[in-house]
Amino acid sequence: MTDTDEDRADALFHALSDRTRRDILRRVLAGEHSVSTLAAAYDMSFAAVQKHVAVLQRAGLITKRRSGREQLASGDVDAVRAVADMLTDLEHIWRGRIARIDDLIADASPHTTGDRQPSPQPTPTASEED
Amino acid sequence: MTDTDEDRADALFHALSDRTRRDILRRVLAGEHSVSTLAAAYDMSFAAVQKHVAVLQRAGLITKRRSGREQLASGDVDAVRAVADMLTDLEHIWRGRIARIDDLIADASPHTTGDRQPSPQPTPTASEED
DNA sequence: ACAACGTACAACCAATCGGTTGTATATTGG
DNA sequence: CCAATATACAACCGATTGGTTGTACGTTGT
Numbered sequence: 001m002t003d004t005d006e007d008r009a010d011a012l013f014h015a016l017s018d019r020t021r022r023d024i025l026r027r028v029l030a031g032e033h034s035v036s037t038l039a040a041a042y043d044m045s046f047a048a049v050q051k052h053v054a055v056l057q058r059a060g061l062i063t064k065r066r067s068g069r070e071q072l073a074s075g076d077v078d079a080v081r082a083v084a085d086m087l088t089d090l091e092h093i094w095r096g097r098i099a100r101i102d103d104l105i106a107d108a109s110p111h112t113t114g115d116r117q118p119s120p121q122p123t124p125t126a127s128e129e130d
Numbered sequence: 131m132t133d134t135d136e137d138r139a140d141a142l143f144h145a146l147s148d149r150t151r152r153d154i155l156r157r158v159l160a161g162e163h164s165v166s167t168l169a170a171a172y173d174m175s176f177a178a179v180q181k182h183v184a185v186l187q188r189a190g191l192i193t194k195r196r197s198g199r200e201q202l203a204s205g206d207v208d209a210v211r212a213v214a215d216m217l218t219d220l221e222h223i224w225r226g227r228i229a230r231i232d233d234l235i236a237d238a239s240p241h242t243t244g245d246r247q248p249s250p251q252p253t254p255t256a257s258e259e260d
Numbered sequence: 261a262c263a264a265c266g267t268a269c270a271a272c273c274a275a276t277c278g279g280t281t282g283t284a285t286a287t288t289g290g
Numbered sequence: 291c292c293a294a295t296a297t298a299c300a301a302c303c304g305a306t307t308g309g310t311t312g313t314a315c316g317t318t319g320t
Binding site for chain 2: 316
């Protein structure tokens with residue numbers, strides 16, 4: 001919850017919010033690729049791809065290692081898991097809400113205690129219009 | 131895979147890339163909140179918060195239902211899971227890479243079959259043309 | 261009826277984004 | 291040595307973003 005964590009989350013989600021970057025990430029998770037090799041795969045300038053790689057690297061989603069004149073990029077699966085964990089945290093928050101609703105239902109009707117599924121609708125008062 | 135899927139991924143990750151929006155999402159995953167209630171929690175104008183809510187809604191991360199003059203926002207955990215699944219897919223891609231490396235190691239040295247670690251070096255055979 | 265409330269949206273602004281071209285700097289191969 | 295290759299980075303540009311204020315409109319409570 002610290003400010004630095006939020007900065008990191010900003011960088012991670014922002015890095016993932018571009019389809020070219022997601023594609024690059026897929027490629028470098030599957031195996032090392034030089035920036036040139038990556039650039040050849042897209043219909044844009046080398047500089048554009050290099051900037052995408054830099055964004056991914058700054059977010060910590062990929063690492064680079066020098067090999068002669070090439071920079072070989074590699075996907076960092078731990079960073080991907082860190083993002084997945086953030087989403088799991090969100091799911092936990094949601095589960096807490098459902099648990100609270102279940103408690104209310106259990107309180108209102110002493111029956112039906114013991115079923116706690118993904119729950120079709122969180123609140124009984126459903127009426128949508130706009 | 132499809133273009134629409136990528137559009138959706140763009141919207142989801144973009145929506146999550148702002149800390150105010152992530153905070154709003156946490157609140158509405160924990161329980162319904164009106165836009166006004168949400169706006170009161172942040173040091174910015176009502177209009178700014180309303181736009182953040184709109185971004186989250188367009189991405190499908192939250193839904194709104196009208197209750198009198200209020201719009202009650204609710205987090206959609208299925209959308210959160212959809213994002214988590216995208217990250218799981220990325221992890222699978224990475225696992226495929228590790229499996230390939232393991233195969234190479236197993237092929238090179240008939241011994242040591244059965245240890246599968248995060249792998250310090252990704253093998254010198256970077257399969258790529260130029 | 262009508263003032264207050266809750267919401268939506270338009271118009272505007274500075275900052276950032278995703279792309280471009282151009283330039284500089286290593287590294288490699290002939 | 292020199293040319294080609296691989297990378298990095300600056301400067302620029304149009305589009306988008308995150309914020310603002312102002313306005314409009316339906317709903318509610320008195």
